[in-house]
Amino acid sequence: MASVASYSETRTAKKVLFACTTDGSGDATGTSKLISGMIDRVVVVPGASVSDKFTILITDETTCDLLDSDSNTGLEITPVTIPKNIPISKVVDSTLTCTIASGGATKSILVYIYYR
Numbered sequence: 076m077a078s079v080a081s082y083s084e085t086r087t088a089k090k091v092l093f094a095c096t097t098d099g100s101g102d103a104t105g106t107s108k109l110i111s112g113m114i115d116r117v118v119v120v121p122g123a124s125v126s127d128k129f130t131i132l133i134t135d136e137t138t139c140d141l142l143d144s145d146s147n148t149g150l151e152i153t154p155v156t157i158p159k160n161i162p163i164s165k166v167v168d169s170t171l172t173c174t175i176a177s178g179g180a181t182k183s184i185l186v187y188i189y190y191r
Contacts, residue, residue, distance in 0.1 A: 078105025078173050078186070085184045087113070091171065093186040097178040101129070107171045112190040114141065121155040122183030128153035129178035131186065135169035149176055 078095040091110060095103040111178040119131055130149030133141045142161060152159050173186050 078103050080105055080107045080115075080173075087191060088189050091188040091190070093173040093185045093188075095173065095175050095178065095184040095186060097163075097175060097179045097182045097184070101176065101178045101180055101182070103173075103175040103178065103184070105140070105173050106122070107173075107188075108145070110188075110190060111168045114163055114167055114188060115166070116163060116185040116189050117142065117161040118189070119152055119159040119161065120185040121152070121158075122185075122189070124156045125179060125182045125184060127177070127179055128155060129184070130176045131184075132172075132174040132176070133186075133188070134172050134174075137166055139167050141167070149174065158165075166167055 078093040081092045083090040084159045097103045132149035142150045
């Protein structure tokens with residue numbers, strides 16, 4: 076299914092929120108507008124009904140994996156009962172694509188990307 080991107084750009088720190096709802100096979104993908112700056116962290120917040128581990132992949136226009144997962148296959152998130160803070164330090168000047176895989180059918184997952 077889709078991930079809908081929304082933005083907060085009124086402060087020094089800026090934020091992209093991907094509100095993901097997985098399809099019947101547990102997958103969701105969405106693309107942001109152009110983001111330019113230094114990404115400081117990613118926060119993944121599984122919805123209350125997400126019970127199994129899932130993977131998240133965030134890539135730029137060159138398909139570079141910003142979370143540095145092995146072989147661009149995505150970072151496994153487990154346990155899924157608490158928000159996951161992923162500190163990173165990446166310069167970006169690109170649209171970003173957020174992909175959720177194996178999240179379970181019709182589940183909600185929020186992905187926040189903080190940048191300056």
